[in-house]
Amino acid sequence: MEIFSAVDGYIGGLFAKEDEALTAALHDMREAGLPEISVSPVLGKFLHMLAKLAGARRILEIGTLGGYSAIWLARALPEDGQLITLEIDPLNAKIARRNLARAMLLGTAEVREGPAAGLLRQLIAAGEPPFDMIFIDADKESYAEYFELSLKLSRPGTLIAADNVIRAGRVLDPDAGATDPRVAGIVRFTDVLAGCPDAEATMVQWVGTKGHDGVALAIVKGRGPGSPHSGKNQVPAARCA
Ligand code: SAH
Ligand code: DHB
Ligand code: MG
Secondary structure (H helix, E strand, C coil): HHHHHHHHHHHHHHHCCCCCCHHHHHHHHHHCCCCCCCCHHHHHHHHHHHHHHHHEEEEEEEECCCHHHHHHHHHHCCCCCCCEEEECHHHHHHEEEHHHHHCCCCEEEEECCCHEEEEEHHHHHHHCCCEEEEEEEECHHHHHHHHHHHHCCCCCCCCEECCCCHHHHHCCCCCCCHHHHHHHHHHHHHHHHHCCCCCEEEEEEEEECEEEEEEEEEEECCCCCCCCCCCCCCCCCCCCC
16 A cells, blocks of 8 residues: 555654665665565664664574665664674675675674574574574574574573564465465464463564565563573573474
8 A cells, every 4th residue: 555655654764764874785685686575664673673672782683685684683782782694595695794894783793694494503502692682584484493493592581573474464364375385384483473381472563665564573481480491591491383
């Protein structure tokens, strides 16, 4: 709907203005033929504010593309903060590094290249300290698996956000899953999330310049004072997938 897009532009003009680093990032991505599926400016600003509300010092992103959302997220971090973003496509990773460098964020943000599931398992095996915020935005088929692995990189209070969970309402269509594995993957993930005792969650639907879609938001739960899982850096066992 045209009015939704126009209002999105209006909100963006007021509160999510892109600077040179963000516009140049989008420009270079377009030149390189990358798909135009970065978050919108308004969603970028929303994620930026969520990161600040969460007091995030360490953020993990799954699905980098050209680094557009990574710039919004990394800019929410304190000076000594850290963002790790995972990307399977070497060309995307290269463009993302260039875009992050132009935004003066290469000291804060690191692009790790490879299939995300393997990289997540490496982080877990390496005993990576828990992240304060995790943004899931890679292949939709694997969201449930990414969520399960994300829980192992979380602490009670970690904010997990996942993009593209509405898909213009196709998640409501019982047949869509059969023909579109991405919609099936999203529905599998949101079912897991809804039944997950280890996280409190909801979803928000968006309309705007990118059509009708939405984000899922989850806060990883503690297990109550005195429980063996209540320690500050205790990683909850993943029981949700
Ligand atoms: N977060 C970005 C958009 C990400 S688009 C932004 O808003 O700016 C999804 C990205 O996930 C693509 O770059 C795609 O190459 C990557 N991707 C797809 N499958 C993946 C996988 N298995 N592991 C890691 N990255 C993957
Ligand atoms: C697609 C992926 C995204 O992350 C997105 O925001 C929009 C579309 C896609 O794969 O079609
Ligand atoms: Mg997305």
